[in-house]
Amino acid sequence: MPEWRGMTRNTAKTYCINVYESKKKKLKSLLKNVNKISLTRLLEIKEQKIEYMVITGHWIDESWQLQKRVLNFVHIPPPRRGLEIANAIWRCLEDWGIETQDGLSEIKQIVDVIRDSVEYVRQSDARLKIFSEIVKQLNLPEKKLVDDCRTRWNSTYEMLAAAIKFKDVFPRFADRELHYDICPSAEIDKSGKSMLGIRVILDCDAPCFRK
Known part of the structure; x- marks a missing residue:
């Protein structure tokens, strides 16, 4: 295909990381205007049989529309006690600048x-x-x-x-x-x-x- 331009693995990796960081920056800016946010978590098992906890944030925007965004994928090995899950959620919220002590x-x-x-x-x-x-x-x-x-x-x-x-x-x-x-x-x-x-x-x- 004449329009196809190949790229190395490192180039593809760098591109994906840059896109992720750009999207994350925009979402962080958006969340600054959110007063309250609710969380849900879902346990997913990938093909490699590695279990991930998906943390999703839900909130109502200024137009009274329900919004949701995936905030993180976290690998927590079994037996996944409550305190371990709580710590993983806390680290995720800290990374996104979401205050939990209020x-x-x-x-x-x-x-x-x-x-x-x-x-x-x-x-x-x-x-x-x-x-x-x-x-x-x-x-x-x-x-x-x-x-x-x-x-x-x-x-x-x-x-x-x-x-x-x-x-x-x-x-x-x-x-x-x-x-x-x-x-x-x-x-x-x-x-x-x-x-x-x-x-x-x-x-x-x-x-x-x-x-």
């Missing part, structure tokens, strides 16, 4: 009280011993509290999830620890409802994020 800001006061309470217990071996004794008395399967990293929303979820399981321990701990005045029982009750919205992040349904 969802927790709505329950910031609740998170702060629970975080302070967890830190108080974990700061002393004596306090941890008292807390563990109460856990044993109540025959709870969980053994320890979980600290969070304030810049990682998934670790904050893990902290809240663990605290909920110790809901009945904190009041009893307060009875035995005179200087403990931040018992988070009320906050744990509130966070249980609020975390229904956060839990979908780890369960990978269709979480909603804010830009």
Whole structure:
């Protein structure tokens, strides 16, 4: 074919990468005007029997039209635990400049009280011993509290999830620890409802994020 001009593999690779980067730049610019975006994930198995998680963003544009774009293909080897999936989604959103912490800001006061309470217990071996004794008395399967990293929303979820399981321990701990005045029982009750919205992040349904 006279109009056909061949190219090397490296040339083709460079061309594809340039097209991808150009399209990605345009999409990033578009997403800056998106207030909220929801995510879905789909597991695909390719011919090489390699499994990929496809992360797709969905939002309503200024004309009230539903838009969606594939944000990433991520390879997560089995068994693909919830936290591993959450971390993969977090890295994808970070790459696209999508803010994930805003969802927790709505329950910031609740998170702060629970975080302070967890830190108080974990700061002393004596306090941890008292807390563990109460856990044993109540025959709870969980053994320890979980600290969070304030810049990682998934670790904050893990902290809240663990605290909920110790809901009945904190009041009893307060009875035995005179200087403990931040018992988070009320906050744990509130966070249980609020975390229904956060839990979908780890369960990978269709979480909603804010830009």
